[in-house]
Amino acid sequence: MKVREIGEQGLLKRLQSFCVPGMLGDDAAVLATPPGEQLIVTTDMLVDGVHFSDRTTPPDAAGWRAVAANLSDLAAMGATPLGITVGLSLTGETEVAWVEQLYTGMRECLQRYDSGILGGDIVRSPLKAISITALGSAPLERIIRRNAAQPGDAIVVTGVHGSSRAGLELLLHPEKGENLTESDRHSLIQAHQRPQPRLDILPLLWDILPSQSAIAGMDSSDGLADAIIQICQASNTGASIDRNLIPASPALTQLVPPPQALQWALYGGEDFELVLCLPPQVAQHFVQRLPSATLIGKITPETEISLVDPQKKYPDEPLSLNRGFQHF
Amino acid sequence: MKVREIGEQGLLKRLQSFCVPGMLGDDAAVLATPPGEQLIVTTDMLVDGVHFSDRTTPPDAAGWRAVAANLSDLAAMGATPLGITVGLSLTGETEVAWVEQLYTGMRECLQRYDSGILGGDIVRSPLKAISITALGSAPLERIIRRNAAQPGDAIVVTGVHGSSRAGLELLLHPEKGENLTESDRHSLIQAHQRPQPRLDILPLLWDILPSQSAIAGMDSSDGLADAIIQICQASNTGASIDRNLIPASPALTQLVPPPQALQWALYGGEDFELVLCLPPQVAQHFVQRLPSATLIGKITPETEISLVDPQKKYPDEPLSLNRGFQHF
Numbered sequence: 001m002k003v004r005e006i007g008e009q010g011l012l013k014r015l016q017s018f019c020v021p022g023m024l025g026d027d028a029a030v031l032a033t034p035p036g037e038q039l040i041v042t043t044d045m046l047v048d049g050v051h052f053s054d055r056t057t058p059p060d061a062a063g064w065r066a067v068a069a070n071l072s073d074l075a076a077m078g079a080t081p082l083g084i085t086v087g088l089s090l091t092g093e094t095e096v097a098w099v100e101q102l103y104t105g106m107r108e109c110l111q112r113y114d115s116g117i118l119g120g121d122i123v124r125s126p127l128k129a130i131s132i133t134a135l136g137s138a139p140l141e142r143i144i145r146r147n148a149a150q151p152g153d154a155i156v157v158t159g160v161h162g163s164s165r166a167g168l169e170l171l172l173h174p175e176k177g178e179n180l181t182e183s184d185r186h187s188l189i190q191a192h193q194r195p196q197p198r199l200d201i202l203p204l205l206w207d208i209l210p211s212q213s214a215i216a217g218m219d220s221s222d223g224l225a226d227a228i229i230q231i232c233q234a235s236n237t238g239a240s241i242d243r244n245l246i247p248a249s250p251a252l253t254q255l256v257p258p259p260q261a262l263q264w265a266l267y268g269g270e271d272f273e274l275v276l277c278l279p280p281q282v283a284q285h286f287v288q289r290l291p292s293a294t295l296i297g298k299i300t301p302e303t304e305i306s307l308v309d310p311q312k313k314y315p316d317e318p319l320s321l322n323r324g325f326q327h328f
Numbered sequence: 329m330k331v332r333e334i335g336e337q338g339l340l341k342r343l344q345s346f347c348v349p350g351m352l353g354d355d356a357a358v359l360a361t362p363p364g365e366q367l368i369v370t371t372d373m374l375v376d377g378v379h380f381s382d383r384t385t386p387p388d389a390a391g392w393r394a395v396a397a398n399l400s401d402l403a404a405m406g407a408t409p410l411g412i413t414v415g416l417s418l419t420g421e422t423e424v425a426w427v428e429q430l431y432t433g434m435r436e437c438l439q440r441y442d443s444g445i446l447g448g449d450i451v452r453s454p455l456k457a458i459s460i461t462a463l464g465s466a467p468l469e470r471i472i473r474r475n476a477a478q479p480g481d482a483i484v485v486t487g488v489h490g491s492s493r494a495g496l497e498l499l500l501h502p503e504k505g506e507n508l509t510e511s512d513r514h515s516l517i518q519a520h521q522r523p524q525p526r527l528d529i530l531p532l533l534w535d536i537l538p539s540q541s542a543i544a545g546m547d548s549s550d551g552l553a554d555a556i557i558q559i560c561q562a563s564n565t566g567a568s569i570d571r572n573l574i575p576a577s578p579a580l581t582q583l584v585p586p587p588q589a590l591q592w593a594l595y596g597g598e599d600f601e602l603v604l605c606l607p608p609q610v611a612q613h614f615v616q617r618l619p620s621a622t623l624i625g626k627i628t629p630e631t632e633i634s635l636v637d638p639q640k641k642y643p644d645e646p647l648s649l650n651r652g653f654q655h656f
Contacts, residue, residue, distance in 0.1 A: 025562055026473055027401040027546050028370035028464070033361050041446060042356035043461060045415035047453040073355040087373035087415065087459040118369060121459075125375040131415040131449075131459030133371060136356070145354055218355050234353055 003099065004092030011099065011122060018103040020083060020116040029119035031082060037137040040079035044069050048128035056171040059098045061193035062130070063105025065270075069221060070134035071113055072197035072272040076219040078144040079136030081115040081199070086132055089125035102130070113199050141214075142206065144276070149216035149235035151301040154283035158198045158273045159292040160249040161224045162261055165268025167192025169255075177255065184251035191249070195272040201290060205276070208285045216277040223269040225319040228297075229305055231277060238304045241297035243314065266307075266319065331427065332420030339427065339450060346431040348411060348444040357447035359410060365465040368407035372397050376456035384499040387426045389521035390458070391433025393598075397549060398462035399441055399525035400600040404547040406472040406530060407464030409443040414460055417453030430458070441527050469542075470534065472604070477544035477563035479629040482611035486526045486601045487620040488577040489552045490589055493596025495520025497583075505583065512579035519577075523600040529618060533604070536613045544605040551597040553647040557633055559605060566632045569625035571642065594635075594647070 003011055016024055023029045033039055044066065046052055052062040067084065074081050086106070090099065103117075110116050118135075167188040170177045177185045198219075209215065216235055220227045224246070232239050248261045256264070277299055278286060287293045297308075305319045331339055344352055351357045361367055372394065374380055380390040395412065402409050414434070418427065431445075438444050446463075495516040498505045505513045526547075537543065544563055548555045552574070560567050576589045584592070605627055606614060615621045625636075633647045 025475070027404040028368045028407065028462075030405070030471055031367050031369070033367050035363065038358050039361050039367065039410075039463070040356045040358055041413055041461075041463065043413040043415045043447065043449045043459070045417055045449045045451045045457075045459060047417050047451060047455075049454070050452055076355040077358070079356065082367075085369055085371040085461055087371045087461075089373055089375050089457060119371065121371045121373045123373045123375060124378055125455070125457065126377070127375075127453070127455045127457075129373075129417060129453065129455075129457055129459075131371070131373060131457075133369075133413055133415075133461035134356075135367070135369065135463075143358060147353070 001096045002092065003090050003094045003096060006096060008122060011096065014096065014100065015103055018107050018117060020118055023118050029085065031118060033082065034137050036139065038140050038143065040074055040077050040136040040138055041133065042070055042073040043131065043133045045129065045131045056168060057193055059101035060105030063102040064109040064194050066130050066132050067106045067109040068195045068197050068272060070132045071109070071199060072219045072221055074134055074136035075197050075199045075202065076144060076217060076274060077138065078142050078202060079138040081113055082135040082137055083116050083118040084110065084132050084134045085118055086120035086130065088120065088122045089127065089129045090122065091126060091128065092124060094128065141212070144215055144217040146216060146218050146231050146234035148214045149231050149237050149277040149299045151237055151299050152280065153216070153277035153299040154280045154295050155228065155239060155241065155297045155299060156276045156278055156283050156286055156293055156295050157220070157224065157247065158201050158290065160247045161220060161271045161273065162252050162265035162268050163188050163191035163249045164195060164270040165264040166252045166255050180251060180254055184254055187249065187251050188255065192270070195270065197272055198274045201274065204289055205286065208282055208289065213279065217274055220271050220273045220275055221269060223267045224275065225266040226321060227275040229319055229321050231275065232303065232305050236303065238300040238302045239297055240300050241307050241319070243307045243309050244311065245294060245296045247294045329424045330420065331418050331422045331424060334424060336450060339424065342424065342428065343431055346435050346445060348446055351446050357413065359446060361410065362465050364467065366468050366471065368402055368405050368464040368466055369461065370398055370401035371459065371461045373457065373459045384496060385521055387429035388433030391430040392437040392522050394458050394460050395434045395437040396523045396525050396600055398460045399527060400547045400549055402462055402464035403525050403527045403530065404472060404545060404602055405466065406470045407466040409441055409527070410463040410465055411444050411446040412438065412460050412462045413446055414448035414458065416448065416450045417455065417457045418450065419454060419456065420452060422456065469540070472543055472545040474544060474546050474559050474562035476542045477559050477565050477605040477627045479565055479627050480608065481544070481605035481627040482608045482623050483556065483567060483569065483625045483627060484604045484606055484611050484614055484621055484623050485548070485552065485575065486529050486618065488575045489548065489599045489601065490580050490593035490596050491516050491519035491577045492523060492598040493592040494580045494583050508579060508582055512582055515577065515579050516583065523598065525600055526602045529602065532617055533614065536610055536617065541607065545602055548599050548601045548603055549597060551595045552603065553594040554649060555603040557647055557649050559603065560631065560633050564631065566628040566630045567625055568628050569635050569647070571635050571637050572639065573622060573624045575622045
């Protein structure tokens, strides 16, 4: 059954069950924000064939990833999700089942973080596209910003990098995974199709952090190198990153040789981990309490951003913005 | 100069001046909501060739209309705007000037209502599309909803209908406007390209309305008939609309004969007026204070929704949802 056969009203009726009850049926959604907290808002647009594709992401995975990307932006600001709105453009030939699977994936990801779909808009188009706006809230003093890094801060990542890029490679070229175990193959593909926004680390961070500390951070959705560069540029600092400390999953190092794994970890993107700049003692505490987290370097007063090798096997090299994902 | 020549970073730099200062540069925007008020959120997606076109809407008009549609949804809920986010998909071949004119139109409309652009996302796509999410706020007891209409309520529209559809006709077939004065032609085209969301009527409404009254309403973006039907269906009521009272502009009645003018007024859409269901005395007060407003009928206990003629020149006829704008 195709979208044009049931029309807009028919489609909306079917999608109602995926949304927060009582939200649809008016011109806009109504929600309460926690008293005294700031509203945090982020928008992502995803286009068929550019940001998702039936070849590598079945519709439920496309839905999960679209939501995860937005929730990751909230996590990067230190915010707790309130809900999302969904703008969806569809061709009349789109299968209704495709749309329902997309919403199933969106709902699964949202439910894991106690959130839901508040409303949206569905329109006809020659091309499928998804635009999600995520709303969250945070106390003003806990908002994480890019421009708050201080020289001497330790740079911590909340998890491994490069796995999403490796998962994409396995989806595009399954033969490359022939030497992997089924479990390794699955873990890389899951990293690409079902990334986990790191909202889970926020309570731990607030638990460790002294109450007046402003910390810097962002997510690594456009690549780990991009995140480090954006933070440094916004904070007018540099950074020194130890190339031996950048964490990759065992499955990734099984799949490709170390230089390739490092490239994917730095420039592959879409790992949706957080990159945080923390006072050294806080950072030590944080990596002790969060086993997936790793200290990879430090913020420096000069504005150079270098990948260094304390063992001096490799020369220092600057991190580059250009190898990351470029939108045009 | 084309978008692909300056890239994403170059484009973002140019668009920064169109946005609320200090909002860009993080993963999400931060804003304060008025204490004690509810957050109101609405999303609209607009696709090149479906919802806007360089043939009938230059980019500044497309930007204005996209914002106006969203602010109209806020007005329909009784909400005051806090700001918008913009998701924009562009081809690499899009002229940078086109994008800047789009943002100029968006900003002009927002500034008229003391609002601004909070953030967004710009992505590459084979097709131009705009997704706007508007945020507003309102005290809980003043939120206007579709499901609150009561039998006996007077149905009031805040302005003329059919002009946007007429303006579109003049843009597609300029020769049809040959008998109009320049000022009439201009007013119809403006109604299509620069519609005014009726946020202006809210202070008047709160001034007249007793404090505990819940009122029903929505905007007429999908057509006046559609708005009346949606309100009646949500409220489980009917309506009786006097066909002789539906207001059309003098320019519209100059352009087409009365039956055509009535069709456009009922089903043309995109007039972005408000359709309000008010206790009769409040309605009388409202139309006295707001010269553009007209009382066109009343909410009835039976679920029929009829267009009637007290002069009995025309038989009663049911209003139809199917003649309105269908999205698939």
